[in-house]
Amino acid sequence: MATEPLLQVEDLHTSFFTPAGEVKAVNGVSFFLERGKVLGIVGESGSGKSVTAYSIMQILAPTGKIVSGSIKLDGQELVNVGESVMKTVRGNKISIIFQDPMTSLNPTYTIGHQLVEAIMLHTNRDKKQAQERALEMLRLVNVNEPEKRIKQYPFEFSGGMRQRVMIAMALACEPDILIADEPTTALDVTIQAQILELMKSLQKELGMAIIMITHDLGVVAQMCDEVIVMYAGSICEQGTADEIFYNPKHEYTKGLMRSIPTAETAGSKLQPISGTPIDLLCMPEGCPFAPRCSNAMKICLKSPCERMRLNKDHMSACWMNVKESMENEADKPKKKKGGEKNEQNP
């Protein structure tokens, strides 16, 4: 693959300025995305996963602002480039599909009108060519009888079909990156399976990169090569899907994995994460997860942990990892696991 990553986000800070104060929705997020890869961003509501995506597209609500950081697409800086440049990026290079396909389509125009509009806006095709392209796109996303369907309105489409139309619209200009913001959350399981299969096959066919934003770890496991776990606006863990699922290192990720019901948990108790998600208006001094963490140490409450590279494919920001590595170095012959819980200070 290319040596330079397709998309590079560095130390991104996005805030919303509300009457109640500044809400730091994204707090120092850095990651990169390679060509043709699927990156998953998981987290609970309010963790900043959608805001990260909207920051990349610069489609934030009026109160939201990228405070600092850099977003580089193919080496080109996108932060503060101005609306005219962003217009050439949106749709052409990066496209986005949203959770609710009903509210993202205009109910008063036909599907065809909206597809043609998007195509003509981003390419120099004339109306006839754009119409052909629209038909071609509908065929690509397996909409039956596209000639008939193109004249219909969104209400005549089912949820799954609408999401196919959204995908068709997003891919019409062959973007390098497709951002999918909870694309299947509003859909039923069997329809979700259809859409995920479709996205996967299109990704292989067109070779684009996908940023998959979801709270469903099942969808992540099925789709993603790399995974970012977010909590309270920052990345707590990042790595390949296998590393995150089979070797989670951050206490939050571990808790998340433990709290999903599986075949083994049937009839027994789940191990939930205690407490409630954090209020972004009053962020704690230390690690944002510390108030809910069962293994929190003194240092966790005092200062947040820097991200640490654990191996080639895995980064985590947890003081437990620091402690473990220090223990390992300090007394190598000693066994690994002893006294993990009770010690207060590393």
Next chain:
Amino acid sequence: MSKILEQENPLVDIRNLKQYFSINVGPFQRKPLKAVDDVSFSIRRGETLGLVGESGCGKTTVGRTILHLYKPTAGEVVFDGRPIETPADIRYLRKKATMVFQDPYSSLNPRMTVSDIIGEPLDIHKAYANKAERQEQILELMDRVGLNSEHAARYAHEFSGGQRQRIGIARALALHPEFIVCDEPVSALDVSIQAQVINMFVELQQQLGLTYLFIAHDILVVRHISNRIAVMYLGKMVELADSKEIYEHPLHPYTRSLMSAVPQPDPKVARASHRIVLSGDIPSPLNAPSGCPFRTRCAYARECCAESVPEFQEVEKGHFVACHRIKEL
């Protein structure tokens, strides 16, 4: 637990339940929407029966019709041996059977304090002698669902989603019911909070000997909590069996694809699994196909499937399926 489940007399017995809604399809034209069409099943005392299916399949309507929130078009609901027919029966039922709703935001009155929300069923059924007793009961309920009793005077908007769902559960428990219909009680919650609430349902069941009808679309959650699982499609029940059995050996073609479509939170399993991806969408219940409702999307459909509705029959002990071609599959 399985011993208790074996006992014969069920707590809730539903026989040939039908619920049709009359829908406007044009000027002066009405058409019945068969939301629930001839469904029969029973729920044993102390068990959790999971009810799964896609949106529009009628699972919520089944739950609501059991509680007579809708008057059934036809069929019978027998609760603890007593058929529910007269208004007096319904009053009796509503005391013994309650409901937890899906959306913890819209199911709590924003103008009522938590103690009034939880106390409302007590007020309606006059379940206390004096004010002090009422307050005592409310605080006990709040304690039971893990809410801080100091918050009794607060309003619903001051709570997070998980806490609101606890308020809803406390309200459902207020009259010491035996049976609770849980309508997607955790689907609006985040994963970490979802696990807390699921655990609470299990604990309450063990402490109070409750019986649940657990309606959800998340099959992993339903499998975790249920003893048996029923699958619905377009208003009809297509399969019913023990939760392990139905998950590992689904028989109906629809259940098979449904189970295979569940995204597994395990990358290796997800890569190795063979999904049976169904083509097409669920038909509208206004124009349901003749015969077997699933035949339009079924890979095994034959002519016989269009002709008659398959019978819901027991193929193995405790495993019911409605499919014409079940023997050949």
